[in-house]
Amino acid sequence: MSRHREGASASWEVFLRARRGLAHQHVGSVRAADPDTALALARDLYVRRGDPLSLWVVRSEAVHTASPDERDPYFAGAHHRPYRYPEHFAPLTASTGPTEKGADGAHVE
Amino acid sequence: MSAPTTVVSADRPVVSADAGATADRDELLAHFDAIVAEGGMIEPRDWMPDGYRRMLIRQIAQHAHSEIIGMQPEGAWLTRAPSLHRKSVLIAKVQDEAGHGLYLYSAAETLGVDRADLLDALHRGQQRASATFNHPALTWADTGTIAWLTDGAAVINQAPLCRTSYGPYARAMRRVCQEEAFHVRQGYDLMRALCEGTPAQKAMAQDAVDRWWLPAVALMFGPPDTEAGGTDARTAALGAAVSRRAMAWGIKRHTNDELRQRFVDQCVPQAERLGLTLPDPAIRWNEERGHYDFTPVGWDTYREALGDDTHWARQRTAHRRAAHEDGAWVREAAAAYAARENENENENVVEVAAENAAENAVVDARQREEEVS
Numbered sequence: 407m408s409r410h411r412e413g414a415s416a417s418w419e420v421f422l423r424a425r426r427g428l429a430h431q432h433v434g435s436v437r438a439a440d441p442d443t444a445l446a447l448a449r450d451l452y453v454r455r456g457d458p459l460s461l462w463v464v465r466s467e468a469v470h471t472a473s474p475d476e477r478d479p480y481f482a483g484a485h486h487r488p489y490r491y492p493e494h495f496a497p498l499t500a501s502t503g504p505t506e507k508g509a510d511g512a513h514v515e
Numbered sequence: 516m517s518a519p520t521t522v523v524s525a526d527r528p529v530v531s532a533d534a535g536a537t538a539d540r541d542e543l544l545a546h547f548d549a550i551v552a553e554g555g556m557i558e559p560r561d562w563m564p565d566g567y568r569r570m571l572i573r574q575i576a577q578h579a580h581s582e583i584i585g586m587q588p589e590g591a592w593l594t595r596a597p598s599l600h601r602k603s604v605l606i607a608k609v610q611d612e613a614g615h616g617l618y619l620y621s622a623a624e625t626l627g628v629d630r631a632d633l634l635d636a637l638h639r640g641q642q643r644a645s646a647t648f649n650h651p652a653l654t655w656a657d658t659g660t661i662a663w664l665t666d667g668a669a670v671i672n673q674a675p676l677c678r679t680s681y682g683p684y685a686r687a688m689r690r691v692c693q694e695e696a697f698h699v700r701q702g703y704d705l706m707r708a709l710c711e712g713t714p715a716q717k718a719m720a721q722d723a724v725d726r727w728w729l730p731a732v733a734l735m736f737g738p739p740d741t742e743a744g745g746t747d748a749r750t751a752a753l754g755a756a757v758s759r760r761a762m763a764w765g766i767k768r769h770t771n772d773e774l775r776q777r778f779v780d781q782c783v784p785q786a787e788r789l790g791l792t793l794p795d796p797a798i799r800w801n802e803e804r805g806h807y808d809f810t811p812v813g814w815d816t817y818r819e820a821l822g823d824d825t826h827w828a829r830q831r832t833a834h835r836r837a838a839h840e841d842g843a844w845v846r847e848a849a850a851a852y853a854a855r856e857n858e859n860e861n862e863n864v865v866e867v868a869a870e871n872a873a874e875n876a877v878v879d880a881r882q883r884e885e886e887v888s
Binding site for chain 2: 415416417419433434435436437438439440443450451454455464465466467469471473
């Protein structure tokens with residue numbers, strides 16, 4: 407995988423804003439030696455149809471990644487902090503009186 | 516862990532330093548199985564069994580190779596299309612096939628392989644494309660038949676793959692499927708034009724269907740994996756074992772023979788509407804099964820006829836290899852251009868700074884003049 411080979415060009419990740427109102431979305435990758443060629447290839451490959459608004463190419467090696475499996479605390483999801491979610495609280499239709507929720511200040515899980 | 520010098524994909528798999536303890540592996544496997552069982556998607560950085568990764572690489576590579584080798588029979592007719600309209604359509608279709616190959620090589624790279632290695636394997640005959648395309652396209656009607664029948668078969672194969680358990684493969688297949696609909700429709704349209712034409716044109720359409728029906732039925736769906744598929748118990752059991760594995764992992768969703776039946780059911784009424792006869796006298800509606808009966812594929816004969824050493828199999832690979840070698844100068848030129856751009860970058864920074872300074876000086880001078888006047 408790591409051997410250098412004739413003509414093995416760099417990998418570029420391609421991001422496409424498919425239409426107005428959408429964020430750029432990752433659509434795949436192309437191989438090219440320079441950014442202009444990468445953009446041209448990405449256009450030929452990912453925008454043969456439709457009405458796209460913009461295209462990004464980013465060198466694959468420039469992307470730094472974190473995934474939950476590798477860095478658990480990064481992605482705790484705050485499920486142990488239920489007060490970050492609106493469902494933790496009484497709905498706006500609730501009237502006064504005893505509720506299932508805990509006393510003020512208590513974190514019920 | 517040392518980073519590989521060639522980055523294959525940003526979404527590259529995580530390579531663990533060692534295999535880890537068995538207990539650890541059991542836990543990872545249970546997690547993997549749970550995701551697959553509930554119909555979830557496995558993504559590149561997830562842990563996955565080696566067999567799953569190998570099966571995916573093999574299937575995606577074979578699929579990618581089939582897309583680009585499949586350009587050849589139709590590509591041969593680009594210069595001989597009967598009208599500018601048909602020529603434009605065929606160019607767009609063949610270009611799509613190249614694109615499908617590239618979507619799939621891109622998906623394969625998220626599994627930690629390099630597309631250049633996959634192409635090497637194809638060129639050396641270690642990996643293969645579908646044998647369907649080891650048939651020649653003899654007449655213009657073949658281009659329509661290939662699109663109508665083999666692309667029609669591909670859609671039936673690929674629609675369930677849009678929900679395959681490996682994320683990048685599923686996403687690539689969704690793009691492919693959107694484009695295949697155009698391929699099949701233009702093929703059917705081409706056939707319709709021929710069938711509405713002169714008796715000679717209709718005969719040409721029928722002749723192409725006579726030659727492409729069996730390759731589409733047999734080869735686009737792979738070997739039989741049930742005894743009903745027309746093979747002996749042992750071969751069927753072998754096929755079934757592979758299919759079961761692929762289905763347990765959520766890579767495949769149906770058996771080859773199920774999809775083959777679906778294809779026949781779809782084609783019979785279409786052929787009737789075109790006024791063409793599918794070359795299988797056994798085709799008959801079976802009320803009880805709710806499907807069309809058809810002659811089971813004679814796999815033994817087929818296997819012999821389609822060895823890798825046939826004229827057309829050699830021709831397809833040789834053509835692909837020649838195209839790759841002929842393109843070497845383009846890759847070299849692109850690399851040389853990129854290298855020079857990198858060298859120039861530092862110089863450019865200095866030049867741009869100098870230009871900006873000069874421009875600012877001019878603007879300042881003009882502003883001073885205006886203030887004075």
